[in-house]
Amino acid sequence: MISKVLIANRGEIALRVIKTCKALGIKTVAVYSDEDRNSLHVKNATESYHIGEAAPAKSYLNQEKILDVIxxxxxxxxxxxxxxxxxxSEFAGLCEKNKVTFIGPSAASMDLCGDKQQCKAAMLKAKVPTVPGSPDLVKDADEAEKIANEIGYPVMLKSVYGGGGRGIRIVNTDQELQGAYETVTGESIAAVGKSAILVEKFLAQTRHIEYQLARDKHGNTVHIFERECSIQRRNQKLIEQTPSPIVDQETRDRIGKLVVNAAEAVDYTNLGTVEFLRADNGEFYFLEINARLQVEHPITEFVSGLDLVKLQLDIANGEPIPFKQSDLKMNGYAIECRINAEDTFLDFAPSTGPIPNVTIPSGPGVRCDTYLYPGCTVSAFYDSLMAKLVTWGQTFEESRLRMLNALNDFYIQGVETSIPLYKTILETEEYKNGELSTNFLKRFDIIERLKEDIKKQRKDKHLAAIAAAVMHSTFFQSRVQSSTTKNPRWKSRMDR
Structure with a gap:
């Protein structure tokens, strides 16, 4: 049985894992770079070890150094x-070789999931619908152009080694394709040192809907409902919610069976996520399998009542999943906003620096996973995600209003954040009505609406400041004193 877990990560996810391990009496080992010496995950773990310089390649991506600490x-x-x-998969294999339990899928399964071309072939064999496109890798831009003309523009050039919005380009004409092909190839080589390109039909106005899956070492597989992750910027998620506004129980069960087939097709174990694009005609197309715990896992925990990190540990220990698919019931509605340190008006450029002060929201149905504390620093070396703000309600509207209140209570001094953007989104009628799509921001001119909201807020604050100044002016106070002396009844009203 697992007795001590090393967390090969930092920030809020390291803290999240530590919390569950503490609750189970499992010791934890934190690793940290020069930049993270004073981070909360270092202070909260049972033991902490320095692993190198701030740059990820010299610390959090240094497999040999992390293995030494293990x-x-x-x-x-x-x-x-x-x-x-x-x-x-190389790191997962390194753990397996040294008889250390990797809390996730096997190296072989992870390798298969990470290769989009092989994974797509496995899905086709398992009868999981995939987006129309090239049956295999394309060897050059000319072949990509031929396939694009066969399936029709627009198409998407996608590196099989991409992820997080990188290594992907949408192409509308033959003239655009050559340059886009070179760009995707370059991004892939820069990220992983090699390139392999697929061509797929680009589906306009899609929804991004994913399913949480769990599979144990005994072959038991379940899905733990869907998450709608359609509100994105640059193919990266901003707001997630569950249940999806357009997934009814029949659809949930139907796609859930495909998720089970997908997990079995790649012999997946532990927790993972099967991601789909949902077209306007209602069809679901397999996108990829994320072979890890997802950023948005807390909304699934809220509606299922499960601790997903505990479930990961149990499966890693060889225990069977302690429930059947029929035992799982959705309870209420949950929303997550990724609180990023970035400037919305500078194309979401990272915003970094010290955080002199911070106020973390709380209250019924409110959860905030974060590494922030007064005096900490948002580093330029790492991801811009500072916190995951999550709310739950018995109804969607209750969850939405709790999120708005929590966003208003969230104060972060020192950097630009995505909080104002989320306030604008959550107040739109389109969001309230569930008119979600991956092009939500552009489709509904959200950035322009945010600008108008900010102008209105500044105007209201300016008028309030003028009113306050007038109320406290010597002239106004003298007029009040004069009037109340002559008219006691008016004084009574002023007192009230």
Missing amino acids: LSSGADAVHPGYGFLSEN
């Missing part, structure tokens, strides 16, 4: 979190 600390398991080495 062996010297006596950790018998590794939780990779998300990002960094979480979907690195």
Whole structure:
């Protein structure tokens, strides 16, 4: 049984894993870079070890250094979190070779999931619908152009080694294709040192809907409902919610069976996510399998009542999933906003620096997973995600209003954040009515509406400041004193 877990990550996800391990009496080992010496995950773990310089390649991506800490600390398991080495099959294999439990899928399964071309072939064999496109890798831009003309523009050029919105380009004409092909190839080589390109039909105005899956080492597989992740910027998620406004129980069960087939097709174990694009005609197309815990897992925890990190640990321990599909019931509605340190008006450019002060929201149905504290720093070396703000309600509207109140209560001094953007989105009629799509921001001119909201807020604050100044002016106070002396009844009204 797992007794000590090394968390090969940082920030809020490291803290999240530590909380569950503490509740289970499992010791934890934190690793940290020069930049993270004073981070909360370092202070909250049972043990902490320095692993290198701030740059990820010299610390959180340094497999050999992390393995040294695993062996010297006596950790018998590794939780990779998300990002960094979480979907690195080489690292998972290194753990297996050294008889250290990797809390996730096997290296072989992860390798298959990470290769979009092989994974797509496995899905086709399992009768999981995939987006129309090239049956195999394309060897050059000319072949990509031929396939694009066969399936019709617009198309998407996609590196099989891409992810997080990288290594993907949408192409509308033959003239655009050559340059886009070179760009995708370059991004893939820069990220992983190699390139392999697929061509797929680009589906306009889609929804991004994913399913949480769990599969144990005994072959038991379940899905733990869907998450709607359609509100994005640059193919990266901003707001997630569950249940999806357009998934009824019949659809949930039907797509859920495809999720089980997908997991079995790649012999997946532990927790993962099967992602789909949902076209306007209602068809679901397989997108990819994320072979790790997702950033948005807390909304699934809210509606299912499960601790997904505990479930990961149980499965890693060889225990069977303690429930059947029929035992799972959705309860209420949950929303997550990713609180990013970025400037919405500068194309979501990262915003970094010290955080002199911060106020974390709380209250019924409110959860905030974060590494922030007064005096901490948002580093330029790592992802812009500072916190995951999550709310739950018995109804969608209750969850939405709780989120708005929590966003209003969230104060972060020192950097630009995505909080104002989320306030604007949650107040739109389109969001309230569930008119979601991956092009939501552009489709509904959200950035322009945000600008108008900010102008209105500044105007209201300006008028309020003028009113306050007038109320406290010497002239106004003298007029009040004069009037109340002559008219006691008016004084009574002023007192009230």
